[in-house]
Amino acid sequence: MSDTPTLLLVDDDSFVRRILKDVIADTGIELRLLEAADGEEGLAVAAREQPAVMFLDLFMPKKSGLEVLGAIKQVSPNTRVLVISSMDAEPVVEQAMAAGAVGFVGKPFHPLEIASAVRQALAH
Amino acid sequence: MSSPAVGYWVADNLGRVLGPLALQALRELISSGRLKAAVRASRDGTQWVAVQELPELRDLFGTARPAPAVEQQQAERLRTQLRGLQNLPPHEVFGAKPTASLDEVRLAFFRMAKRFSPEHLSPETHPELRTVSAEIFDFLSRCMREVEVLSAQGAYQQARPLPPRLDMDGPLPPPPPPAAMVPPVAARVPAIAPVQQPVAAVALAPQPVAVAPPPQPAMPARPPPPVMHATSAPAAPRPPPVQRTHTLPPPAPPPPAPPVRKAAAAPTYSSAEFVGLERRADDRIHADVKVSMQNTGIFTDHRIINLSSGGLFIATDKPLRLGTLVELTLRFDDPSRVMTLRSSVIWENSLEDGKNPRGYGLRLSSLRKEERDFIQQFVSRKPPKKP
Numbered sequence: 121m122s123d124t125p126t127l128l129l130v131d132d133d134s135f136v137r138r139i140l141k142d143v144i145a146d147t148g149i150e151l152r153l154l155e156a157a158d159g160e161e162g163l164a165v166a167a168r169e170q171p172a173v174m175f176l177d178l179f180m181p182k183k184s185g186l187e188v189l190g191a192i193k194q195v196s197p198n199t200r201v202l203v204i205s206s207m208d209a210e211p212v213v214e215q216a217m218a219a220g221a222v223g224f225v226g227k228p229f230h231p232l233e234i235a236s237a238v239r240q241a242l243a244h
Numbered sequence: 245m246s247s248p249a250v251g252y253w254v255a256d257n258l259g260r261v262l263g264p265l266a267l268q269a270l271r272e273l274i275s276s277g278r279l280k281a282a283v284r285a286s287r288d289g290t291q292w293v294a295v296q297e298l299p300e301l302r303d304l305f306g307t308a309r310p311a312p313a314v315e316q317q318q319a320e321r322l323r324t325q326l327r328g329l330q331n332l333p334p335h336e337v338f339g340a341k342p343t344a345s346l347d348e349v350r351l352a353f354f355r356m357a358k359r360f361s362p363e364h365l366s367p368e369t370h371p372e373l374r375t376v377s378a379e380i381f382d383f384l385s386r387c388m389r390e391v392e393v394l395s396a397q398g399a400y401q402q403a404r405p406l407p408p409r410l411d412m413d414g415p416l417p418p419p420p421p422p423a424a425m426v427p428p429v430a431a432r433v434p435a436i437a438p439v440q441q442p443v444a445a446v447a448l449a450p451q452p453v454a455v456a457p458p459p460q461p462a463m464p465a466r467p468p469p470p471v472m473h474a475t476s477a478p479a480a481p482r483p484p485p486v487q488r489t490h491t492l493p494p495p496a497p498p499p500p501a502p503p504v505r506k507a508a509a510a511p512t513y514s515s516a517e518f519v520g521l522e523r524r525a526d527d528r529i530h531a532d533v534k535v536s537m538q539n540t541g542i543f544t545d546h547r548i549i550n551l552s553s554g555g556l557f558i559a560t561d562k563p564l565r566l567g568t569l570v571e572l573t574l575r576f577d578d579p580s581r582v583m584t585l586r587s588s589v590i591w592e593n594s595l596e597d598g599k600n601p602r603g604y605g606l607r608l609s610s611l612r613k614e615e616r617d618f619i620q621q622f623v624s625r626k627p628p629k630k631p
Contacts, residue, residue, distance in 0.1 A: 132260060139354055146347070159261070179279075181259040187289070207262065207278050211269035228355050231347050 125172035125242055128154045130162030130188065131204070132180045136227070140175060140204075140234065147235040149242070159183025167195035173241040176221070178205040178212070189219040200241045204229060252301065253289045254282035257368070264289060267300060274304050281305065281368055315370035322376045326383065334387035334394070346395045350388070357384040529570045531587075531606075533558070536577045540623040546605060551619055554611060555587070559603035570606055576622055583615055 127144065129137050137155055144151060154169055156162040160182040166174060174192070178185030185203060192199055200222045205212075208226035216224055222241055225233050251264025262279070263286070273279035284292045285301050296302045329337050335344070338352035360381040369377075533542070544550050546557035574583040587606035 132258075135357070139350075142350070179256075179260045179262045181261065184253065184261040184263050186263060186265070187261075207273055209269060209272040209276060209278060211266065211272060215265070215269070228351075230351060 124150050124152045126152045126154060126169055127238065128156065128162065128165055128169065128171040128174045128199075130156045130159065130165075130174060130180070130185070131177040132157050133177070136177070136204075143231045143234045144238060146231065147238060149238060151238075157181075159185060159188045162188055163191055163195055166192060166199055170196050171199050173238065174199050174201045176201050176203050176205075178203060178207045178216070186216065186219060189216060189221060193220060202237050202241055204234075251287070251289075252298075253286040253292075254279075254295070254301065255284040255286075255292070256281055257283050267304075270301070271304055274307075312370050315373045319370060319372035319376045322373070322380060326376065326380050330383070334390040337384065337387045338391075340391075346392065349391050349395075353384060353388045353391075357381055357388070360384065529568055530573070531558075531570050532573045532575070534575050534577065535622070537625065540625075543619060543623045551616070551623065555605055555607040557603060557605045572606060572608070574619075576618075581618065583618075585609075585611060585615075 129140055131137050131140070134157070141153060144153065154165055154171065156165045158181040162174070162176065162180075163183065165171075174196075176185045176188055185205065189201060189203075192201055201220060202223040202225065203216045203221045204225045204227060205216075206227040208224065213224045223237050225237055252267060252270060253261060253263030253265075254270065255261045262282075265273075270279065282295050282301070282305060285295045285298050286292045287298075295305055335342065335349055338349055338356060340349045340352050344352075357380075360377040533539075535542070542556045542558055550557065568589040570587045570589060572585045572587045574585065575581075576583070586609045588609060589604050589606060
């Protein structure tokens, strides 16, 4: 098993996943990237792969990001979840953080936000 | 922290689910335009009904939907604007300066393209608006790929003025003249604020001193990380594999903690009142900030750059470039104290995106605990009561 940390991108929007992959590639951080396109798949991949970090959208098919947040500790307790969502109204941010997210990045995001968030999440 | 007393789930036509959220949270999402439509709703996440069957949600969404005629008009306007963009070199499409880094262009691309991504349109969007949005999205994606290729070839240098505007809500521009008669671009409406503005000064001084951004090192090209597609969704098209030589800020100090986004608030202070910025004879940038009860927001107001993340944010129309090293003198008034610190620009927002104030964030690289405690105590003071 490689020591390279795994980062799981859970977002139904392939465009956002592409941008995130580009930005993460530009950070130079060695990561194994996985993708999932809905909440259910995100949880399944997390259970199987135990990623170090998960980037999580909130508005997704099958299972919402908040539901994923509520279940992630059971299936992958060491995964640090960073929410990336355009639903960044303050009550939603507070709810996500209270549910265990380590950070919340609103969309559209700046590449530096993502790079910063990846480093911080890995350093936790 | 307030937890929702009653949770609601909502789902749109694409099957995307959001929840559980309190009614107040949904109200904020809808009224701010973040959440535009939903067709189903649930109070327990399992039993779903049409949104119309829950009066409290029906009323919320009823006020959020634009009329079809409005969307059709938007479609016509966008098609006209798209024609105006098609004659421009790719980076100008994004309103980027020729000297902008690839990251800056990419950010501008993301901000422009995202709103036209088919996946971001409401399922009830008028078909014409949906069609033209897809055309614009494809066009912007092609332009971005061209910029990446040009950047890799070192050919990304050609000074041109600003492009026309691409704005769903903007006024309808005049129809573009034939290609041979396109007027000087400067006469047209800018698309977005230039990604990188030339920096003059944020000074109290009557004669602002121009500050040239420092040279930025090129980032060495390297392969992307391995990607395992765990999804069955079709992969998004990627640019052709090219050697990237785009520039990025110099190696930055450790960035701030993962940001917690809060609703953007207008700064409670005017930087012009408090900040002097100048370029010293030794070529260093120096910022002199008078800190009083009125502007402690520089340490607290910004959702990312604040004291808890080891920085401060100064709102101004004249941001510095990312990575710029700034010698910072903080002059506290009461209790009186002068603190000289090293800092670097880790955030610049020159775009009027409606979410963040324009300005720049400085990361303090040498803040001692005692200094942090002093600032913390300073900003937590209550303002004196007015007589």
